[in-house]
Amino acid sequence: MKVKFIVFVFVSIWLTLIVRVFYLAIQLNNYYNTLSQNNTIKIEKIAPVRGEIVDRNNKPIAINQLGFKIALAPHLLKKRNKNILDKELKKLVAIFPSLKKEKLLKIYKKKDSFYNHNFIDIVSFISYEKMMPVYSMLNLDKYLKISAAPKRYYPYKNLAAHMIGYVARANQKDMQQDPLVELIGYTGKTGIEKYYNSFLQGYPGSRKIKVNANNQEIKQLSYTPADENKKLQLSIDMDLQRYISKMFYGKVGAYVVMQTDGSILSAGSFPNYDLNIFINGMSYKMYNELASSLDHPFTNKLVHGLYPPGSTIKPSLGLLYITTDLSERWGVVCKSHLPLGGRVFRCWKKKGHGKTDITKAIRESCDDFFYKGGLVLGNQKMSAGLKRYGYGAKTGVDLPNEFIGVVPSKQWKYQKYHRIWSIGETANMSIGQGDFLVTPMQIAQQTALIATGKLPQPHFATYFGDTPYHPSSLEVLNKRELKKLPIIRKAMYQVCNNPHGTATHYLNSKVIIAGKTGTAQVVGIKQDIKKRKLEHEMAYYKRSHAWFTTYGPYKNPQYIVTIMIEHGGHGGHAAGKIVSNIYNKLLELGYIKR
Numbered sequence: 001m002k003v004k005f006i007v008f009v010f011v012s013i014w015l016t017l018i019v020r021v022f023y024l025a026i027q028l029n030n031y032y033n034t035l036s037q038n039n040t041i042k043i044e045k046i047a048p049v050r051g052e053i054v055d056r057n058n059k060p061i062a063i064n065q066l067g068f069k070i071a072l073a074p075h076l077l078k079k080r081n082k083n084i085l086d087k088e089l090k091k092l093v094a095i096f097p098s099l100k101k102e103k104l105l106k107i108y109k110k111k112d113s114f115y116n117h118n119f120i121d122i123v124s125f126i127s128y129e130k131m132m133p134v135y136s137m138l139n140l141d142k143y144l145k146i147s148a149a150p151k152r153y154y155p156y157k158n159l160a161a162h163m164i165g166y167v168a169r170a171n172q173k174d175m176q177q178d179p180l181v182e183l184i185g186y187t188g189k190t191g192i193e194k195y196y197n198s199f200l201q202g203y204p205g206s207r208k209i210k211v212n213a214n215n216q217e218i219k220q221l222s223y224t225p226a227d228e229n230k231k232l233q234l235s236i237d238m239d240l241q242r243y244i245s246k247m248f249y250g251k252v253g254a255y256v257v258m259q260t261d262g263s264i265l266s267a268g269s270f271p272n273y274d275l276n277i278f279i280n281g282m283s284y285k286m287y288n289e290l291a292s293s294l295d296h297p298f299t300n301k302l303v304h305g306l307y308p309p310g311s312t313i314k315p316s317l318g319l320l321y322i323t324t325d326l327s328e329r330w331g332v333v334c335k336s337h338l339p340l341g342g343r344v345f346r347c348w349k350k351k352g353h354g355k356t357d358i359t360k361a362i363r364e365s366c367d368d369f370f371y372k373g374g375l376v377l378g379n380q381k382m383s384a385g386l387k388r389y390g391y392g393a394k395t396g397v398d399l400p401n402e403f404i405g406v407v408p409s410k411q412w413k414y415q416k417y418h419r420i421w422s423i424g425e426t427a428n429m430s431i432g433q434g435d436f437l438v439t440p441m442q443i444a445q446q447t448a449l450i451a452t453g454k455l456p457q458p459h460f461a462t463y464f465g466d467t468p469y470h471p472s473s474l475e476v477l478n479k480r481e482l483k484k485l486p487i488i489r490k491a492m493y494q495v496c497n498n499p500h501g502t503a504t505h506y507l508n509s510k511v512i513i514a515g516k517t518g519t520a521q522v523v524g525i526k527q528d529i530k531k532r533k534l535e536h537e538m539a540y541y542k543r544s545h546a547w548f549t550t551y552g553p554y555k556n557p558q559y560i561v562t563i564m565i566e567h568g569g570h571g572g573h574a575a576g577k578i579v580s581n582i583y584n585k586l587l588e589l590g591y592i593k594r
Contacts, residue, residue, distance in 0.1 A: 041221070042211050047184050048202035048228035049150055053164065053192065055238045056265075056462065061164055062154055062193065066128045068135075069149035071119035076143070077112055088143050095134050096126060119145040124185070152186070154275040159241050162269040162300035163399065163460060165191020166278040180204060189278070191300070192234070192460055194400045199464060202228040233463035235263040243585055244268065247578050253545075253565040254301040254440040257582060260448050260557050262456030262471065264397075265591070269305070271297040294541070295566075303395075303402040306437040307564060310520030311365045311502075311571075312547045313386075313432035315450050315488050318358050320385040321373045323480045328487050331357040334368035341424040345371050348519070362491035365502050365517065367431050374430025379421060382429060383409035389476055390455050391438065395445045396471070397458040405442060408435040433521060444562035447549045450489065451514075451557035453482050492516055493554050503548065506576025511583040511592055513561075515550030517571030543567040546574035552583055558592060559583075 053062035070092065076085035085108070093101050104122045111120045131138075131146070139146050152167045168189045175182040178197075183204055188197035205226035210219045244255065248270045257266040273290060290297050299305060322328045336352035338345045347353065347367040353360065361369035374382060387393065392407035406412070408429055410421040428434030441458060449455045454473035461469045477485070492514035495501040502517045521544050546568030551557045561582050568574030586592045 040210055040212075042209050044207045044209065045183050046205035046207060046224075046226045048204055048226035050152065050167070050184075050186075051200040051202065051228070051230035051232055053200070053232045053234065055234055055236045057237065057239075058233070059238050060155060061160070061234065061236070061238065062152060064150035065153045067125045067149055067151050068128070068131045068146050069121055069125060070123035070138070071121045071145040071147070072108060073119055073143045073145075074112055074116050075114075077109065084143060088141070091141075092123070095138075096123075096130065099123065125149055125151045152279050154279075156238055156241075157274040157276060158272045159238060159245055160236060160266075160268060161191075161272040161275050162302065163191055163236070163267050164275065165189065165193035165195075166275045167193050168278050191399060192232070195398050196232055196461065199230055200232060202226060202230050230465055231463075232461060234460045235259075235265060235462045236267070236460060237265055237589070240266045240585060240589065241268070244578075244582060245270075245272075247581060251565055251568070252295045253563070253568065254305060255563045255578075256302060256440060256444045256458075256560070257586075258444055258448065258456075258458055258560045258562075260452050260456065260551070260560060261473065262445075262448070262458045263462065264458055264460050265559070265586075267302055267460075269299070269301040271295050273297055300399065301440065301564070301566075303397060303399050303439050303441050305439060305564075306403055306405055307440075307545050307547075307566075308434070308436055308520040309432035309438045309443060310518035310545070310547055311367075311432060312443050312446075312516050312518035312549050313436070313438075314362050314365065314370060315492055315516050316386060316389055316391070316446055317370060317373070317382065317430060318362055318491070319450070319481055319484060319488050320382065320389075321377065322358055322487065323478075323484050324381055324385065325376050326373060328358050328484065330373075331355060332366075332369050332372050334366050336368070338368055338371050338427070340371070340375075340427055341422060343424060345424070345427050358487060359491040359494065360500075362488065362516065363494040363498055363501050365495075370430040371427045374426050375423070379408075379410055379426045379429065382426070383407050383412075389449060390445060390474075391442060395439075395441050395458050397441055398460055402441070403439055405439055406435055406437040432518065440562055440564045443547065443549050443564070444560050447515075447551055447560050447562060448557075449476070450485065450492065451551035451560065453477055453485055489514060489554075492551075496550065502570075503572040503576055506572040507580050508577070509552070509580040509583040510587055511552045512554045513550045513552035513579075513583060514554045515548060515579070517575075518547030518549075519570050520545040520547060522567070541567060543569055546571045548572060548575035548579055550579055550583075553592060559586060 049064060052060055054060055072088060075081065089101050089104050093099050107122045108120055135146065138144050154164065166189055167186045170181040170185060170187045174187045180201065181187045184201060188194035203226065206224045207220060208222040209217050210221060211217055244266055245268055248268060252270055254269045255267065256264060258264045334347055334353035334356050336347045336350060353364055353366040356366045356369045360366065386407050392404055394402045394404055408425065413419060413421050425434055429436055445455065445458060455476045456473040457471040459471055463469065495517065496503045496507055496513050496515050498504060503515060522542060546565040548571040549562040551560050561579050563575040563578055565574045
């Protein structure tokens with residue numbers, strides 16, 4: 001029995017040893033082989049070059065300047081290498097006086113560690129012109145690594161700045177949202193650069209290389225190029241952009257010139273700024289001046305500026321009136337004032353407009369007609385109808401973080417303020433005042449709806465490389481509304497062509513156009529004031545915003561021109577000349593045929 005037990009123990013031990021040897025020799029072979037591979041094979045990601053942005057005529061709007069970045073060998077902070085580090089930094093500062101030794105050392109210390117065996121980027125960009133005379137010398141330095149590093153450049157500087165946007169150094173949040181950004185180092189921060197960032201930045205390539213124990217490259221095993229240089233073509237005409245921007249010098253506001261299908265030919269927000277300051281850096285003083293300005297130059301007023309629409313809402317409301325509870329034959333007698341809810345709602349014309357129908361109400365912008373029509377419909381129907389048309393929603397334009405504005409309603413007011421709706425607010429809403437807020441882009445889109453019967457999606461992009469982009473328009477009007485549209489169009493024609501039209505005397509357009517002016521009050525007028533101050537008599541920031549939105553040619557609508565000038569006063573007076581010049585330029589450039 002004892003012999004059997006000893007044999008059993010002996011066999012068990014040997015079986016255990018054999019199994020262990022098998023595990024170490026065979027099973028772990030793949031694991032250790034992989035570790036060995038990691039010690040000798042290295043995969044480097046290749047950052048893609050950002051795609052260019054061009055206008056409709058292929059003129060470059062956002063390009064990449066050729067330059068170089070400088071990286072320094074790791075582990076030079078060790079005592080035995082400190083003299084080398086100091087020598088290398090002094091050399092770079094002597095060659096490129098704009099560099100600061102203390103800043104370079106700070107960057108190096110932040111990135112250097114015992115576990116890092118890669119060269120450390122300490123200079124992000126040196127221009128081609130400055131680098132080429134010393135390239136050979138620096139490239140022979142074993143402690144330095146010189147590699148290509150393009151930098152974004154905006155040749156048109158401040159033109160269409162808010163639309164194009166800019167790229168800047170990526171922060172931690174950017175890197176978390178998109179791991180590729182960490183490799184590239186930069187990302188689109190605003191405008192089209194941000195909206196189409198994923199397309200423009202492309203996809204990384206890779207290099208599989210063999211290295212020795214000192215992390216020195218021995219051989220390249222494979223190479224996959226980056227998917228890069230993805231060109232984005234816009235519908236903007238930069239020559240037209242320059243022409244219109246000159247007319248906005250010294251003004252605050254926004255404009256858009258858009259084809260009726262939604263393609264944007266030109267757009268601007270003012271004041272603007274040189275996009276290159278975000279690439280090259282700006283002083284704290286410059287930033288504070290821009291950030292603290294009451295004219296908000298950093299705000300893209302086209303999609304982030306919220307303003308009362310004023311009388312520009314009247315064509316849309318007029319269409320709603322004559323297709324809901326009223327008809328085109330319904331009218332009022334405007335006596336210039338309407339007692340309502342313990343106050344008096346006044347029309348802009350001191351003596352009143354007398355007998356007024358829908359055509360005259362839009363042509364001469366009679367407030368009394370819209371007060372009384374709004375009271376017949378009520379807030380619920382007005383709010384629901386305007387939202388169906390597209391107010392209170394994003395237009396879908398390809399710009400980031402577009403605002404939706406406010407179409408006030410009983411439910412909205414209660415949810416926001418926990419207060420009930422008043423009849424006076426219905427009157428205010430009917431002339432585009434009170435809590436009613438829109439963006440200039442929304443007004444342009446709504447003007448296109450009146451002109452064509454369809455709601456287009458505004459857009460800047462036309463081609464992604466060779467792939468065209470053309471979003472479709474929406475059908476939001478019912479059959480009755482489509483049938484009654486000619487009545488509204490006729491009224492808007494008279495705004496710009498009838499002797500009594502609110503815009504007629506301010507226009508010299510060679511193109512026959514239709515439109516609507518608007519004067520959106522910034523401050524309320526007290527009830528006890530009998531004689532109103534004229535706009536030019538008021539303090540600047542108390543003057544009304546000026547609106548003028550148009551389409552043309554009248555019989556064959558092709559373009560929408562919408563202008564909003566902050567504190568500009570009367571829409572026709574403030575914007576009539578600019579609108580005329582834009583249409584005349586469209587004619588001159590061949591966009592509109594006679």
